[in-house]
Structure formats: structure tokens, C-alpha cells
Amino acid sequence: MTNLIKDIEQVLVIGATGKTGSRVCKRLSKLLSPEKVKPASLHSDICFDWQNSDTWHTALNGVSHVYLTYFPDLALPIATEHIRAFCKLALQQEVQHVTLLSGRGEPAAQECEDILIHSGLNWTVVRASWFSQNFSDGLFKSFIESGQIRLPVNQVKEPFVDIDDIAEVVVQSMVDIKHRNTLYEVTGPELLTFADIASQFTKVLGKPVYFQSITPDEFESGMSAAHVPKEVTDLLLFLFTEVLDGRNEYITDGIEQALGRKAKSFSAFIESNRACF
Known part of the structure; x- marks a missing residue:
């Protein structure tokens, strides 16, 4: 193992107020120092806007x-x-390493991975399954609070991954050379349907949580009633109806490859996040 901490001048965390970015910032600030972490997002002191390249x-x-x-x-x-324009700029500004968070089963995401891989930059790709934390600090939290998960999916299975595992992989990719130019496909340790998810919440929390399969139109109406922006609803419908079609119904050992331990289970996620529910 070769430690690269001494080579880190400053780490730019894009999406620092997001689910993974906030956790990466916290871990890096503790491991390095707050001065070596540069949080950036639409809502940070350092603004980063994908629609405005001047901020890059x-x-x-x-x-x-x-x-x-x-x-x-x-x-x-x-x-x-x-992504192509950003990588070109990062190379011009002599960035040493870029770790990209990607998604499983999305052709456009894999194209973005290829852009980074062939950019001339040192890279790590973390290709992740759906986040467990979507249920604790994301859009699906209200489903658990109401006791009913209503989504336009059937019996498709997904190996939900804990974001804390993702954040740990990202941090290690910055400080250990063995992770350079490596793609980690990261999942949780078990395949679960959304009905399985409801059952696990029921068991761990001791309160009934049910799953109901609904039509895309019903989902869209519900999101509209909850004042969710249309572009977000459209993206979710794409993910539910196309990406969640069974193509990702397999488990990987990416967490174990990167960290030398097993990925956290969904029930362990619920237990450690009881206060959120």
C-alpha cells in the first residue's frame, strides 16, 4: 500500500451538500484537515453549477x-x-486524480465513465447501486413515515448499497495508490424487492410498512401533488421503468475489493438510522 496523503494539496468535492458528497467531506476533513477539503455545490460558499462552466x-x-x-x-x-469538458479542464489545470460516482445499468453513465477513463487523468470509478439512504434522508423517507411505499415497480430486485460504504471507498481512492485507474461496482450484500424493503422496515422498526405497486401515471400524479419538480419525476420514471428492469439483479464484491470487508446490509442500515424514522 502506498499512502498518498502527502501528495494531496486540496480535494474538490462536487456536490458537497448531497448524500455522498457531505459524507466524503466529513471523512476527508477528519483524515486530512478542513483546509484541504474544498466543498462545492449550488448551495456552498464555492458555487459549482454544471450549467455554468465559469464556476468550474x-x-x-x-x-x-x-x-x-x-x-x-x-x-x-x-x-x-x-463530463468531457470538465475532464479537459481538469487535465489543463494539472489535477492529479478524479474519482467519479456513476450508476449501474445506465448506458449514458457508462459513456461518462469512458470519457474519464480515456481523458489522460488518473481516475477511479465508483459505479453504485441504489442508495439505502434514499429511505432515510431522500425522497422515499415520506413513504416510511406514512407506512406505505408506492412505486411503479413490480418484483424487480435491487442490491441497495449504504452510502457510508460508498464514501469510504471514495476517500480511500484519494489516499491509496492501489485504487488508481480502477472501477469498483459497489452493491449491498443482498438482492431485495421493494416488498422485501417494506418487510425489513416493519421488522426492525416494529411498525407496519407496506409496499404497493402503482402505475407510472399514478406515480406522476402523486409526485405532482407533493410538488416534486417535473424534471425530477421524469428522471425517476426513467429509472423505475427502464433501469429497474432486472438488468441489475446481481450482487458484486466491489466494497470488499476496495475496503477488505463486507458491504453493510439493509437491515444494518435501518438499525443505524433509527433516529431518522
């Missing part, structure tokens, strides 16, 4: 490493153009 230049100033997340999702058609 400011964010990259003095940076040696980057944690790259794309909002709202790499599945968007414009993402490839943005």
Missing part, C-alpha cells in the same frame, strides 16, 4: 484531487458533454 474554473483553482458527482444524474443526455 474557480472551483478547480489549486485543486489536486476531485470527487466528481453529477446532478441530477449521469443518465441525462447533456451529461456526457459536461
